[in-house]
Amino acid sequence: MSEASKQTTRNEESEHVQNPEPDQILSQTRLLILRQRKWWISVSLCLFLVLLGDSLVMLLLNFFYVQDKREESDEDRQYKGTWLQALIQNAAFPILIPLLFIFPSPKPHQETNSPRFLSFRLFFLYLSLGVLVAAHSKLFALGKLYANFGIFTLISATQLIFTAIFTAIINRFKFNRWIIISIILTIVLYVFGDPEFVGQPDEDEESHSIQAWLTFAATVAFSLSLCLIQLGFEKLLVKTKRYGNKKVFRMVLEMQICVSFVASLVCLVGLFASGDFKELKGDSKRFKKGETYYVLSLIGLALSWQVWAVGLIGLVLYVSGVFADVVHMCTSPLVALFVVLAFDFMDDEFTWFRIGALIGTALALGSYFYSLHKKNKKEMVELNQRENS
Numbered sequence: 553m554s555e556a557s558k559q560t561t562r563n564e565e566s567e568h569v570q571n572p573e574p575d576q577i578l579s580q581t582r583l584l585i586l587r588q589r590k591w592w593i594s595v596s597l598c599l600f601l602v603l604l605g606d607s608l609v610m611l612l613l614n615f616f617y618v619q620d621k622r623e624e625s626d627e628d629r630q631y632k633g634t635w636l637q638a639l640i641q642n643a644a645f646p647i648l649i650p651l652l653f654i655f656p657s658p659k660p661h662q663e664t665n666s667p668r669f670l671s672f673r674l675f676f677l678y679l680s681l682g683v684l685v686a687a688h689s690k691l692f693a694l695g696k697l698y699a700n701f702g703i704f705t706l707i708s709a710t711q712l713i714f715t716a717i718f719t720a721i722i723n724r725f726k727f728n729r730w731i732i733i734s735i736i737l738t739i740v741l742y743v744f745g746d747p748e749f750v751g752q753p754d755e756d757e758e759s760h761s762i763q764a765w766l767t768f769a770a771t772v773a774f775s776l777s778l779c780l781i782q783l784g785f786e787k788l789l790v791k792t793k794r795y796g797n798k799k800v801f802r803m804v805l806e807m808q809i810c811v812s813f814v815a816s817l818v819c820l821v822g823l824f825a826s827g828d829f830k831e832l833k834g835d836s837k838r839f840k841k842g843e844t845y846y847v848l849s850l851i852g853l854a855l856s857w858q859v860w861a862v863g864l865i866g867l868v869l870y871v872s873g874v875f876a877d878v879v880h881m882c883t884s885p886l887v888a889l890f891v892v893l894a895f896d897f898m899d900d901e902f903t904w905f906r907i908g909a910l911i912g913t914a915l916a917l918g919s920y921f922y923s924l925h926k927k928n929k930k931e932m933v934e935l936n937q938r939e940n941s
Contacts (some may be wrong), residue, residue: 553889566605567607572904579934580643580935581932581936582778584931584932584935585932586690587737588928588931588932591870591928593834594801594866594870595866595867595870595871595924597863597866598725598862598863598864598870599858599867599879600863600868601859601862601863601866602860602863602864602867602876602879602880602883603863603879603883603886604859604860605856605857605858605859605860605861605863606880606883606887607861607883607886607887607890608852608854608860609853609857609860610747610854610887610891611890611891611894612849612853612856613696613853614891614894614895615760615824615849615895616849616850616853618699618840618895619839619840619841619845619846619849619918620835620838620839620840621792625706628820629646631830631851633835634690634693634694634697634828635690635691635693635819635822635823635826635828636823636828636832636850637639637684637689637693637817638690638692638693638822639689639816639819639820639823640850640857641689641692641693641815641852641854641857642685642686642812642815642816642819642851642857643687643812643816643854644854644855644857644860645808645809645812645813645857646817647858648799648805648808648809648858649809649895650864651846652802652805652806652809655802655805656802668793670788674784674788674810675789677780677784677788677814677933678807678810678811678814679814680780680812681739681777681784681811681868682779682811682812682813682814682815682817682818683779683814683815684773684776684777684780685773685811685813685815685817686778686815686816686819686822687769687773687857688773688774688777688903689815689819690819690822691766691769691773692770692772693771694766694770694909695707695766695767697861698766698767699764699766699767699782700764701746703746703764703767703787705742705743705766706743707768707771708742708746708767708771709742709743709881710739710768710771711771711772711774711775711877711881712735712738712739712742712874712877712878712881713739714771714772714776715775715778715779715873715874715877716735716774717775718775718776718778718779718873718876719779719782719872719873720784722779722780722782723779723782723783723786723872723873723932724857724874727881728923730862730919730920730922730923730926731874731919731923733916733919734878734917734919734920735874736921737877737915737916737919738878738881738916739881740765740909740912741881741882741885741886741908741909741910741912741913741916742881742882742909743908744885744905744906744908745885745888745905745906745909745910745913746884746888747884747888747890747891747910749889755937757854757857775877777875778868778873778877779873780866781807781865781868781873782868782869782873785799785803785807785868785869786806789803789806789807790803799869799870803869804862804865804866804869805852805862807865808858808861808862808865812858812861827937845926846921864876864879864880867879871924875920876922878916878917878920879917882913882916882917883911883913884909885906885909885910886905886913888909889910906941
């Protein structure tokens with residue numbers, strides 16, 4: 553081959569590298585489309601799990617306290633059993649362990665930090681989150697029983713504000729107008745659409761100072777836990793490439809199992825240290841439907857809490873803690889409808905305010921989803937610009 557022929561071949565190869573074939577460009581675009589489609593499916597599935605878990609939890613909680621004859625109880629017993637409810641929120645994590653074998657673990661990236669150092673940081677993260685989740689579970693159970701419907705709803709509505717503040721500080725989250733509109737709508741609809749709870753105290757049982765602080769502390773703990781979970785995903789599981797370069801559902805399972813394990817241990821210690829375990833036998837006998845339904849209702853609650861938690865943590869992984877909290881609060885009007893249909897509370901009905909809140913749910917979620925759509929569309933435009941250049 554002559555020198556001129558060799559030079560021509562080199563020029564053709566160089567031009568081929570700089571200007572890829574249409575099939576190559578199409579494959580890159582197709583990969584991005586498939587990745588975004590898979591992402592939307594994952595987000596939709598997690599959203600469904602949050603809605604399903606929220607609905608089952610509230611229905612079963614109301615069923616439990618109706619059958620527990622709480623209205624016939626004296627004040628000394630009404631606020632016992634909260635350690636059990638806190639334990640129930642976390643204790644069913646073993647059902648997630650088999651899923652670890654269904655969702656295989658991708659190989660760690662070569663750039664992964666020292667496994668020993670990474671394991672130490674993960675251990676500290678899971679320990680801290682477990683204690684925080686246990687505190688939230690206990691305070692949530694107490695706040696539900698101490699606070700009346702109005703005060704509990706108003707204070708709980710502030711959790712999205714705390715989530716936004718913590719996320720902006722801890723996670724450096726950037727807000728746009730569509731997300732801000734979604735947050736405002738969510739807070740408003742939550743106030744008018746929160747479902748009724750049969751376990752709330754009578755007027756002569758209320759202790760306003762206690763209920764306010766308990767509910768406020770539970771709200772702050774919940775918001776902070778969402779931000780720390782997002783931080784753990786971003787800085788430890790994704791950035792260190794422990795699972796490669798992708799966000800995989802196995803991260804959600806690992807986070808939920810480890811955090812729930814620590815929280816369950818804390819709640820077990822509280823259950824036995826407080827002496828609440830002595831009340832279990834009496835509670836089962838007082839249950840209107842009998843001991844079998846008592847056990848089944850607790851099992852159902854435990855499973856429902858896990859469904860809710862997996863969906864919520866999945867939304868934190870795939871989107872953000874703010875979006876997870878928005879979805880969680882947006883389920884309230886729909887859950888309120890289920891509660892009204894399932895229970896015949898004397899002063900509870902699906903009013904026009906709740907109908908408006910149900911419509912507001914579509915607007916709040918639509919606003920946030922539009923923000924996500926614009927973000928995905930921007931990625932597609934940037935890819936096209938790189939390909940055209």
